[in-house]
Amino acid sequence: MAGDEAGLPEEGLSLWLTDWKIPTGIPWEGRRLVALVGQAVGGHLDVHVHPSGQAVKVWMLEVRSGFQRRGLGSLLMDALYAAYPTAWIDHGARSREGAWWWNGYRDPDPQRNIHNRPPAEWAAYFDAVEVASDKAQNAHQNNRYGLDGHRQDVYRYGERLEQEADGYARFYQPAQAATLDPAAQQLHGAIRLFLPPGLHTYVHDHTQGASGRAAALLEHLGHGNLPRTYWNATRRAAFEDAYHEELFEGAVPGRPATHLVFTLNPPAADRLPAFDALPASVNFVARADIAVEVASLAWRSAGQPAVTHTAAFTPPVTAAIEPRWPQHASAAYRARYDEAGFLLSPDAPQPSAEPAYADRAEEIRAAAERLLAAQAERARPEQPPAAPQPPRRPQQPSSPPAPGRGRNLR
Template sequence: MMMDALYAAYPTAWINHGMRSADGTRWWDRYDEPAPQRNVHNRPPAEWAHYFDPLVVAAQKARNAYRNRYDGVHGHRDVVYRYGEPMEAEAREHAHAFHEPVDALGPDPQADDLYGGIRVVLPPGLHRIVHDSSRGAAERAGLLLDHLGHGSLPPGAAWNVTEHGALEDLAHEEVFGTAARQPATHLTFRIRPLPGRQLPPHDVKATWVRFVDSPGIEVELAGMSWRSPRRAWLTHTAVFDPPVDAAIAPKYPADASPQYRARYSEIGDLLPGQTARRTGNPSPFAGREAEILALADRVRQGVGRRAADRPGTALGQQAPADHPVHPQHQHPQQHTPRIR
């Protein structure tokens, strides 16, 4: 019912069923797929590669093929095209059936807000504080960031165009993860656009971008959100205004850029002497101290010269008027026209 509902709810979308477990393999063998032509495992990569990573899909298909053989089931092999063949051969084989290749415009890191996330198991005391709704969200987000390190934003994350997409990635990781189950907090970061930055190589898809072998990328962290492990419908959100300086961690510590090493340790903590910084609009007076002092000095000199031109006038006092003002000029009479 869930799979039928998925196909019905998204009648034109590509669908990737991913990698199946042992129970999933036996279930899949009995399942009658409503629209197998929209299953990416059944179509050439040129049709759907703007939405999914072909190498990941190929690995999923290979794993599913192994499970089919291991469990002795058919698994709709006649629909899933050519297990194990090179993609180029598959493309040539199915060239006659190609649809118009998808022309999806993915996110631009230099123009779009991006959302990435990690699953983190927090110490018990910090876990209680972070999920305590009676405390301010900004305070709890600050504690989280200090615990993780300002330079520890996830280097391998797929940075999505929506927060929901980032949280979906984390949920998918948890479902298919093989590590021992512990109550992990799903945490997302919102980074602002990176205009004018020299970005490392990155892989762009329709709704996400992934930085390849990141050397440590300085970003403006504009907000954080996290979900309760026990109550996934409860999301805590903190907005940083102005944003906080942070960094996407290097993929490999040895490849960290000099700028990253100058500010962060290998585990992403701020180095001694480095402090968290806000990236709001700078003060209009910052860096202009000498200019302001020179202007004030010119003003004082001008006042002094004008006072010297009027003998007997102390600096800062108004010189007496040359002619007395007649009282009638101070309070002119108001004449009301007579009604005739």
């Protein structure tokens, strides 16, 4: 590691290896290594990993302001080598800042850096022409700023790289990473909520019934407001998405967050909306809403991630992934939900994509009435207590109408 690593605190420093869900056109799994200093993100390293696990391409190394020049970048890169101890490492092309950083970094295993080895050893994993282009850019940066750039380690540094690359480009074997099929398994998606204090206390009270607490969460969010992006193969990955948002978007002072994960039944293959697939998740790209069946909910308090509450819905609950914009909502969505994603009325029709609910009309009607009543109660402004009224004097019985007055009778 770099010598200035002593500037980092020993207490409260941790590393987290998690998913990196950014489509870059590279069909390898995205992984992100996050450095946490106390409760703050100090930096992160984004990479793509070959399906075999034997090749890693560095995409971005970033150290945040306030944590720079303290060895944090070196710590992240060293951890990457340790996480994939037998893999080839492609560091790619470097920016100006990257060139200066690399000049001071001590590579823990130069023999696995493909810029230091002949293409005959790694050409099946990486395009030799692209690698040659990256090496040329790095050489230009080093020459421009008068940097050594570990010249002694770079294989045939400064020679005509294009000739070497042309001879090995044919050995490149593009990998087709397996992608998630959303019609083949349950999907898990996360959202971060900041609940009113009373509701937060209720839903995290394990002494209360889990089913009632799950219904309260779904009612508060709205049945038509399920998240659009990144539905995962596992519940763990969905909770990681929520925790990732907690770290990078920041907590709200005085408002504890609830990380809520929906588990959906697989949609029918013939009704599957358009999606982008990653190795372990999908991102629905259709603009319109998507009718789904919620099989269960799981939730945690951000402050107590080890305590997970779960509740299954038997039978599943009809809900919808929200449309991208209100004008993209389908006719079935508009008939069932308002623009805020809440149920319109107990008589709202079921989406046509969910015919299995036709025999549960009375049950659904009763549940909808309870939800709407609770929603109206939340929306009603608080009124000051009414002043006590004096007791009313008893009324005297009225006299019968005089003959010839009042209604004509025949």
